Amino acid sequence: MVRRALLSMRAALVLLLGMLTGIGAGLLSAAGGTGPAQCVLYGLGAFGMAVPFFDRLVGGPSEDTPESEQTAP
Numbered sequence: 001m002v003r004r005a006l007l008s009m010r011a012a013l014v015l016l017l018g019m020l021t022g023i024g025a026g027l028l029s030a031a032g033g034t035g036p037a038q039c040v041l042y043g044l045g046a047f048g049m050a051v052p053f054f055d056r057l058v059g060g061p062s063e064d065t066p067e068s069e070q071t072a073p
Contacts, residue, residue, distance in 0.1 A: 014058055
């Protein structure tokens with residue numbers, strides 16, 4: 001039986017960084033005296049903005065690069 005990963009390593013890293021950003025934003029807003037519901041909303045908003053940012057930052061193989069240059073020896 002062959003088991004494959006549910007998520008790629010890149011996807012897991014992007015989601016982890018997004019979650020850490022959202023948690024950080026929620027904690028910072030809580031430290032500033034914001035109510036719990038608003039803290040959750042700030043954290044979710046930060047997560048939503050961080051995932052596309054880290055997706056571009058971590059970036060996979062470029063579409064401009066030919067196949068032969070994408071693989072490492």
